[in-house]
Amino acid sequence: MAKKTRTSVPTITSDERPPLRIGLIGYGFMGRAHANAIHQVGHFFRGLRRPVLQAVCGRSADNLAAFAKSWQVEHQETDWRKLVARTDIDAVDICTPNDSHMEIALACVKHGKMILCEKPLALNGAQGAKMVAAVEKSKLPNLVWYNYRFLPAVSLAKNIVAAGELGKIFHYRANFLQDWTISADLPQGGTGLWRLDAAVAGSGVTGDLLAHCIDTARWINGDIVSVSAMTETFIKERVHTATGKKQPVKIDDACAFLARFENGSMAVFESTRYARGHKALYTFEINGEKKSLAWDLHDLNRLSYFDHAVQGDRRGWSSIHCTDGDHPYAGKWWVPGLCLGYEHSFVHALCEFLGGLDDPKAEKRYPDFRHALGTQLVCDAVLEAARAGKWVKVKQA
Ligand SMILES: NC(=O)c1ccc[n+]([C@@H]2O[C@H](COP(=O)([O-])OP(=O)(O)OC[C@H]3O[C@@H](n4cnc5c(N)ncnc54)[C@H](O)[C@@H]3O)[C@@H](O)[C@H]2O)c1
Numbered sequence: 299m300a301k302k303t304r305t306s307v308p309t310i311t312s313d314e315r316p317p318l319r320i321g322l323i324g325y326g327f328m329g330r331a332h333a334n335a336i337h338q339v340g341h342f343f344r345g346l347r348r349p350v351l352q353a354v355c356g357r358s359a360d361n362l363a364a365f366a367k368s369w370q371v372e373h374q375e376t377d378w379r380k381l382v383a384r385t386d387i388d389a390v391d392i393c394t395p396n397d398s399h400m401e402i403a404l405a406c407v408k409h410g411k412m413i414l415c416e417k418p419l420a421l422n423g424a425q426g427a428k429m430v431a432a433v434e435k436s437k438l439p440n441l442v443w444y445n446y447r448f449l450p451a452v453s454l455a456k457n458i459v460a461a462g463e464l465g466k467i468f469h470y471r472a473n474f475l476q477d478w479t480i481s482a483d484l485p486q487g488g489t490g491l492w493r494l495d496a497a498v499a500g501s502g503v504t505g506d507l508l509a510h511c512i513d514t515a516r517w518i519n520g521d522i523v524s525v526s527a528m529t530e531t532f533i534k535e536r537v538h539t540a541t542g543k544k545q546p547v548k549i550d551d552a553c554a555f556l557a558r559f560e561n562g563s564m565a566v567f568e569s570t571r572y573a574r575g576h577k578a579l580y581t582f583e584i585n586g587e588k589k590s591l592a593w594d595l596h597d598l599n600r601l602s603y604f605d606h607a608v609q610g611d612r613r614g615w616s617s618i619h620c621t622d623g624d625h626p627y628a629g630k631w632w633v634p635g636l637c638l639g640y641e642h643s644f645v646h647a648l649c650e651f652l653g654g655l656d657d658p659k660a661e662k663r664y665p666d667f668r669h670a671l672g673t674q675l676v677c678d679a680v681l682e683a684a685r686a687g688k689w690v691k692v693k694q695a
Pocket residue numbers: 323324325326327328329355356357358378393394395396398416417418443444445489490506
């Protein structure tokens with residue numbers, strides 16, 4: 299029997315269900331984004347099981363206390379193992395650097411906790427496969443925070459492609475450009491700079507930025523089957539904050555790859571932290587036989603739309619401002635025409651996860667561990683293709 303597909307936000311009526319008590323690990327950038335989502339979601343998406351930020355964990359007691367006060371969190375732990383073992387927690391939200399995701403997730407399964415894990419799923423596919431095996435055996439609900447798909451314009455692109463409106467798809471192209479690591483004086487490792495340390499991050503732009511592009515691409519356009527890639531590390535040595543000594547840099551500073559999708563379309567992906575002037579420019583474009591779509595994070599409420607069926611001198615690119623009641627998620631917020639932002643993508647991700655708890659048989663619009671493993675395996679294949687200088691077949695999750 300075909301799975302029920304949900305194309306809009308859940309509309310489950312409220313009851314007296316107990317709150318979903320969440321324990322958050324990590325109070326940095328994502329810790330704040332998720333704490334905000336946990337606070338906001340119930341105000342705008344009614345009828346969901348109510349999430350409560352029950353406890354937070356971080357290593358610095360002072361920072362932890364400040365975070366807990368700011369976000370009204372009752373309990374604090376400085377050891378994540380204690381947080382995971384707490385009996386007053388139903389779900390754990392993992393917002394720590396990538397090298398800790400697997401260990402924490404496996405401990406969550408042992409303690410019967412649902413898991414919301416930041417991306418990338420793990421350091422590599424081998425770790426990710428262990429995590430998938432554990433959560434699927436336990437049947438515990440699980441999500442990975444690939445948040446961009448929950449922006450109204452990106453979700454609308456998904457709906458348009460899923461309805462078959464583009465006809466045969468020929469091309470997918472995506473970029474994620476930044477410029478924050480150009481200085482050779484920037485050290486590697488430690489708070490704020492763990493992304494430059496391969497032992498903690500797993501990879502550079504491939505796992506950090508391209509993973510987002512790959513998640514969106516696979517969600518909208520299906521599986522990627524093979525890749526060819528090149529990577530570059532422009533600054534070969536940086537001082538490590540742990541040793542104070544110069545050490546080789548083992549992450550990819552930039553990566554460009556070609557890909558073939560299962561549906562026959564071809565793709566170009568590029569990411570770098572050396573594109574001077576760009577801070578977080580995520581863009582994608584999809585070209586089909588009948589229509590094309592394009593999106594740009596800097597103008598995140600708009601979806602560019604070209605329809606070849608429009609005749610004569612009116613044919614051209616139009617821009618859909620995705621803020622109307624008809625657009626995904628938008629009608630739950632303000633009046634038409636008023637914009638949403640980056641933070642709303644996390645609120646919507648949580649809304650989908652909570653809706654899935656009530657309707658487990660419906661097709662998920664959020665990425666679970668298995669979907670995120672598929673993305674991880676594309677990242678692994680990209681890095682292998684760059685190392686080997688040849689096309690690599692992508693293992694399927
Ligand atoms: N979805 C997105 O758009 C997005 C954006 C940024 C980061 N991320 C991901 O989120 C994760 C965290 O990134 P961030 O930018 O928030 O990093 P961050 O450096 O801002 O915060 C990391 C937090 O983890 C804590 N931490 C580290 N090790 C710990 C340990 N052993 N026990 C307890 N706490 C520990 C740190 O103290 C800090 O509070 C990473 O996996 C990253 O890839 C996702």
